[in-house]
Amino acid sequence: MKEEWKVRAEAMVRRQILARGIPEGLLTEAMRTLPRDRFVPEELRERAWDDGPLPIGRGQTISQPYMVARMTWLLDVGPGDRVLEIGTGSGYQAALLAAMGCVVVSVERIAVLARHAKAFLDELGLTVTVVAGDGREGYAPGAPYRGILVTAAAQELPPAWSEELDEGGRLVVPLEVSPGLERLLVRRRVEGRFIDGWDDYCRFVPVLPGVEEED
Numbered sequence: 001m002k003e004e005w006k007v008r009a010e011a012m013v014r015r016q017i018l019a020r021g022i023p024e025g026l027l028t029e030a031m032r033t034l035p036r037d038r039f040v041p042e043e044l045r046e047r048a049w050d051d052g053p054l055p056i057g058r059g060q061t062i063s064q065p066y067m068v069a070r071m072t073w074l075l076d077v078g079p080g081d082r083v084l085e086i087g088t089g090s091g092y093q094a095a096l097l098a099a100m101g102c103v104v105v106s107v108e109r110i111a112v113l114a115r116h117a118k119a120f121l122d123e124l125g126l127t128v129t130v131v132a133g134d135g136r137e138g139y140a141p142g143a144p145y146r147g148i149l150v151t152a153a154a155q156e157l158p159p160a161w162s163e164e165l166d167e168g169g170r171l172v173v174p175l176e177v178s179p180g181l182e183r184l185l186v187r188r189r190v191e192g193r194f195i196d197g198w199d200d201y202c203r204f205v206p207v208l209p210g211v212e213e214e215d
Contacts, residue, residue: 005035008049012036016051017069026079027072030099036065038120039090058110058212060205062090063151067202074172074186074199075147077102082142084164086135086173086207087151091117091128097149098126105142107135110212134210138164145169153182153204165189174204 009032017028037048039062044054053061063071072093077083079101085094088108094117097104104127108114111132118130131139135150138160146166150173157173165171171187184199 005037006032009034009036012049012065016066020066020070022066022069022073026100027069027096030096031065031069033099034092034095034124036062036092039092039095056090056113058113060089060110060113062092063204067200068093068096070200071149071151071172071184072096072100074184075149075170077147077170081146082144082166083147083149084139084142084145085149085151086138086161088114088117088130089151091121091130093149093151094128094130095121095124095126098128102147105129105131105139105145107131107133107139109134109208109210132211136160136207136209140164147172150174150207151204152207153202154207157185157187162187162189162194167192174202 013028013031037045040048040054053064056062081102083097083102083104085106088094088106094104094106106128114130114132121128136158143164144166145164146169148161148165148171153174153176155176161171167189169189173185174182175185177183183201186197188195
């Protein structure tokens, strides 16, 4: 008999991801392997599979499952691809990318969240380099990246995100298009130039500067 979380993961994938047009494949298989309820505070675990975001503390959230899947699908990465995530948060997005076989670096400005996420990712046996730092600066030691995924809303694009993108790679970021309104920007690097396209409207916590040390 399947563990309860695996049953709920299967239902989440079927009802929220496949039903909205994300195709079956490496992404959906990876989502089935992750105990999403373990990435949220204990008092919210019953809601972890709901069709919406949840707070994880420090003013941060774990994104709606569909939005996680949508952004990952838009990133178009797979086994062996180097990926930079800006905004580790709970670690769920990084875990998904690692479960897909990507080589993942994740930058988190809130040091306590970075530490907790790294500990749980290690517990799951997922290899992710978690860095406590200012995500606006990217992470040059791991560049270039096949994919850069930003899990917070930006008012503008810091130069590092485009500079660290590999040829043929993609940047997926919620970009503010008007006050209180964000939309997913998909930037591709093709023959040394950038081609931008737009996808779903969305809502994310904002990209903030600096590093918040543990108190």
